[in-house]
Amino acid sequence: MSEQQHSGTQDSTHFGFKTVARDEKVSMVANVFHSVAAKYDVMNDLMSLGIHRLWKRFTIDCSGVRPGQKVLDLAGGTGDLTALFSRRVGPTGQVILADINESMLNVGKDKLRDLGLVNNISYVQANAEALPFADNSFDIITIAFGLRNVTDKDAALRSMFRVLKPGGRLLVLEFSKPTEAWLSKVYDLYSFKLLPAMGQLVANDRESYQYLAESIRMHPDQDTLKQMMQQAGFAETSYHNLTGGIVALHRGYKF
Amino acid sequence: MLKLLLPGLLCTVAEKVLNPVIGMDPDAHSRLNRLQGKQFAVRLRGIPLRLVFTAQQNGIWLNSHDEPVDCSISADLSALQQLSDPSQLTRLIREDKLQIDGDLQTLQQFSQFFQQLNPDWQERLSIYLGDAMAHKATNGIQLLQRSIRQYLQQSDHNLRELAQDELLLTPVAAEVQQFSQDVSAVAARTELLQRQLAGLLSQSRAFA
Secondary structure, eight states: OOHHHHHOOSSEEEETTEEEEHHHHHHHHHHHHHHHGGGHHHHHHHHHTTHHHHHHHHHHHHHTOOTTOEEEEETOTTOHHHHHHHHHHOTTSEEEEEESOHHHHHHHHHHHHHTTOOTTEEEEEOOGGGOOSOTTOEEEEEEESOGGGOSOHHHHHHHHHHHEEEEEEEEEEEEOOOSSHHHHHHHHHIIIIIHHHHHHHHHSOHHHHHHHHHHHHHSOOHHHHHHHHHHHTOEEEEEEEEGGGTEEEEEEEOO | OOGGGHHHHHHHHHHHHHHHHHHTOTTHHHHHHHHTTOEEEEEETTSSOEEEEEEETTEEEEEEOOSOOSEEEEEOHHHHHHTTSGGGHHHHHHTTSEEEEEOHHHHHHHHHHHHHOOOOHHHHHHHHHOHHHHHHHHHHHHHHHHHHHHHHHHHHHHHHHIIIIISOOSOOHHHHHHHHHHHHHHHHHHHHHHHHHHHHHHHHHHHO
16 A cells, blocks of 8 residues: 555545544544543553553663663553663753644543552653654654554654764554454454454443554555655664564654 | 563563562662662673662662663673672682773672672561461471571582592592693693793704
8 A cells, every 4th residue: 555545645545444634533532532632541451451561661672771761652542661761861851742632641640640650751742743852852663552542654754863862763553454364364254353342341332442443454564664764854764563563663763 | 583582571571570579578668769770781791781770768679781780790690690709809800801981889789789788578478378377488488498498508519529539520629620730740841841842943044
């Protein structure tokens, strides 16, 4: 699928399999996340059988985080990555949990405070396409399961490049394209049949999980996303397929 | 398919075990403060895994990556067990059983921290069993530990005596020393012979 197909036209974009006006997508995605915020963690564990925790662990490993560094966890939602980073950067470092959605940010705030993580974490409601931070501010930026919901992904990648320090790295953890045909079939069956049913049963919200399955299919595949990162200015870009390519971790550096 | 994720699983389990144990040692946090912000990596030879320990006020956090750290060691399991004795360091490095990159003091500080870790199991058990039962249970476990250690030491001693003195399967220390002296003498004589042969060979070439 080409980049143009992924980003839609100048006036329209995708919301799952639907084509909608660009301005509409933001509020439609916002509604999805307002709806799922309270059950987000439970559903994540259920949907991935807990494997999302290992994907996030792998992201931390690939970040090479060091004590004292400044980290931006973009679209950080309920703060899983923020918690892992916060413990590692310590009191001399800083983690900023940013999310466009207030409901998700509030759930994240409560969860991290309950874990006793308060000293080195700040919360910012921010749009990834226009990050409200100075140039060259962060050593590490992560965006986990968030990029596919962004309307203008190229603008978001450029914005992340701008706020990253020279030598810093961006890590994009996102659903991607399974590498094996058999896995692709099983995954289709799971995400289009079972996932919306689970959403209905646990979160009483079938549509949001239908959107989740559709948005994953509309997201750029591994090589397309790698190319988009290069176009935004990132160097030494690479990716790792996780769990047979169901998820991929992309990494790029700013030099 | 899950190969990349296994180190993460291992680190998660290790953190879940290690940090509660650290939390049970009332003095651990002041010692952790001295280590705060330092990173130490261990690579076990033969295993494609490098574990990175990051010390912070609130515990020790694990990762697996190849990024630079304050101190990094590469060793086999037997060498790792001997690290608790600082006098062995030079010998292990000379015998190429241990490789150290970075700040040696960080290695010693981490090693010291783990050796001094003394979790108050009794205090934790008392929450569930009550003070008296926890005291009895801890004493019982300590007694059992001592008995097992004594039994293992005695078995090891008996087995060595049996192999050396009764069955004559392995040599005693003096025999090993004598053997190695003999080997050294043979090696010296062989070297001398080799030099003489080389001299004769060059003389015969000169005559020819």
